Amino acid sequence: MAHAATEVAHEAAHTSGDYIKHHLQNLTYGQLPDGTWGVAHSAAEAKAMGFWALNLDTFIMSLLLGAIFLFVFRRVATTIVTGTPGSLQNFCEWAIEFVDTSVRGSFSSKNNMVAPLALTIFFWVFMMNLMDLIPIDWVPLLMSSLGVPFFKVVPSTDPNATFGMAIGVFLLVLYYSVKMKGLGGFMGELTLQPFGKWGMPVNFLLEGVNLIAKPISLALRLFGNMYAGEMIFILIALMGGAWAGFSLGGVTLFGSQILLSLGWAIFHILIVTLQAFIFMTLTVVYLDMAHQEHH
Amino acid sequence: MNINATLLAQLIMFALFVWFCMKFVWTPIVAALDERKKQIADGLADAERAKQDLELASRRSAEILREAKEKAGEIIGNSEKRASEIVEESKTQAKVEGERIIAGAKAEIDQEVFRAKEQLRTQVSAIALAGAGKILGREIDAKAHNDLLDKLVAEI
Numbered sequence: 001m002a003h004a005a006t007e008v009a010h011e012a013a014h015t016s017g018d019y020i021k022h023h024l025q026n027l028t029y030g031q032l033p034d035g036t037w038g039v040a041h042s043a044a045e046a047k048a049m050g051f052w053a054l055n056l057d058t059f060i061m062s063l064l065l066g067a068i069f070l071f072v073f074r075r076v077a078t079t080i081v082t083g084t085p086g087s088l089q090n091f092c093e094w095a096i097e098f099v100d101t102s103v104r105g106s107f108s109s110k111n112n113m114v115a116p117l118a119l120t121i122f123f124w125v126f127m128m129n130l131m132d133l134i135p136i137d138w139v140p141l142l143m144s145s146l147g148v149p150f151f152k153v154v155p156s157t158d159p160n161a162t163f164g165m166a167i168g169v170f171l172l173v174l175y176y177s178v179k180m181k182g183l184g185g186f187m188g189e190l191t192l193q194p195f196g197k198w199g200m201p202v203n204f205l206l207e208g209v210n211l212i213a214k215p216i217s218l219a220l221r222l223f224g225n226m227y228a229g230e231m232i233f234i235l236i237a238l239m240g241g242a243w244a245g246f247s248l249g250g251v252t253l254f255g256s257q258i259l260l261s262l263g264w265a266i267f268h269i270l271i272v273t274l275q276a277f278i279f280m281t282l283t284v285v286y287l288d289m290a291h292q293e294h295h
Numbered sequence: 296m297n298i299n300a301t302l303l304a305q306l307i308m309f310a311l312f313v314w315f316c317m318k319f320v321w322t323p324i325v326a327a328l329d330e331r332k333k334q335i336a337d338g339l340a341d342a343e344r345a346k347q348d349l350e351l352a353s354r355r356s357a358e359i360l361r362e363a364k365e366k367a368g369e370i371i372g373n374s375e376k377r378a379s380e381i382v383e384e385s386k387t388q389a390k391v392e393g394e395r396i397i398a399g400a401k402a403e404i405d406q407e408v409f410r411a412k413e414q415l416r417t418q419v420s421a422i423a424l425a426g427a428g429k430i431l432g433r434e435i436d437a438k439a440h441n442d443l444l445d446k447l448v449a450e451i
Contacts, residue, residue: 026297026301028297028299030299046297047297049297049299050299051298052299052300053297053300053301054299054301054304055299055301058301058305059304059305059308062305063308066308066312069312070312070315070316070319070320073316073320073324074315074319074320077319077320077323077324078323080323080324080327082327082331082334093324093328096321096324096328100325113313113317115321116313116316116317116320116321116322117313117316117317119320119321120309120312120316124309124312158301159298160298160299160301160302161301161305163298163305164301164302164304164305164306164309165305165306165309167302167306168306168309168310168313
């Protein structure tokens with residue numbers, strides 16, 4: 001990975017700033033300034049596309065990863081035996097029992113949708129995060145050799161992906177809040193506490209913030225962690241990029257890049273798993289709160 | 296890093312994934328897990344029941360064995376008693392029969408003796424008559440007469 005970073009940094013004669021910006025730019029498809037539809041070739045072009053544009057890299061990677069997850073589990077589901085399980089079936093069963101146990105632990109009402117939702121979130125987020133462990137220059141380099149200007153391989157470093165999921169969870173929270181407590185009950189929950197009916201505006205402000213904070217914190221926590229992790233990988237990669245010859249300083253930088261990216265990647269395995277688990281658990285907890293009457 | 300329509304695409308994708316997972320992944324796998332749980336529970340229950348059955352059966356077989364021994368002892372005792380009874384009975388019967396046979400034989404002997412005596416008497420009188428006839432027919436021949444008398448005496 002150090003070598004690749006070196007090549008990108010030198011061949012294109014980019015500055016460090018350009019290198020970082022290049023790595024943080026999504027492959028965006030939308031309407032170009034001349035009115036035609038196509039892929040943006042610079043950050044400014046992508047920004048000018050406005051809302052009606054699609055980040056192809058995020059979309060393709062998340063679709064692919066989700067499809068792999070569902071394909072594997074679906075295969076197990078169709079060939080499942082109640083006798084002695086094979087190793088893949090064993091893994092899937094373990095995953096399902098793990099999710100089922102943690103859902104049972106934090107979700108007290110009865111809803112058949114919550115556990116599969118949690119399973120999907122955990123594995124989808126986990127696999128999207130896991131893409132962070134692919135050496136950061138491999139995929140962009142491969143893509144640029146194919147003529148694709150940008151490619152961010154980690155969908156969870158795109159706020160569109162994390163907010164997409166968080167809004168999905170938020171809609172479910174609203175739906176179940178209204179379904180379980182009725183519209184009046186839900187509105188009452190928003191306006192009649194903690195200060196009683198005379199403090200209605202204050203109550204609404206507090207509870208509203210509380211409600212809105214759920215999807216925002218859910219999305220930003222995942223995005224922030226993965227984005228920061230990615231950024232550190234980029235910064236570590238830049239160290240090797242500074243290598244310009246067999247000087248003492250150059251070799252030291254090269255060696256530190258290898259050691260640091262190894263260390264950070266190992267530590268990142270924890271973050272990757274932890275963030276997927278946190279997203280799943282908080283979703284279950286929010287849905288549990290939506291199912292319960294407040295007092 | 297702009298917020299754009301990708302957000303909507305991801306939202307829809309998320310919903311579809313969850314729906315698919317719930318419908319085609321979670322339900323069949325959990326059903327299979329429950330099925331296996333049931334099978335294991337049934338198996339354990341069966342094993343427990345079989346163990347109880349076995350214990351019951353062994354207790355019952357011991358009982359039957361004990362009863363059979365008792366009955367066999369009883370039968371042997373009975374048959375011994377019966378055998379000695381039969382021996383005793385046949386002894387008595389043999390004695391009675393023997394006595395009966397002896398009595399019959401005695402009676403027959405008596406009868407034979409009586410009959411022989413009768414016959415003898417008839418024959419003696421016939422001989423006497425014949426002797427008398429001969430004596431009367433041939434005059435008296437002392438010698439012959441003595442002969443006849445001797446013969447007669449010998450015959451008697």
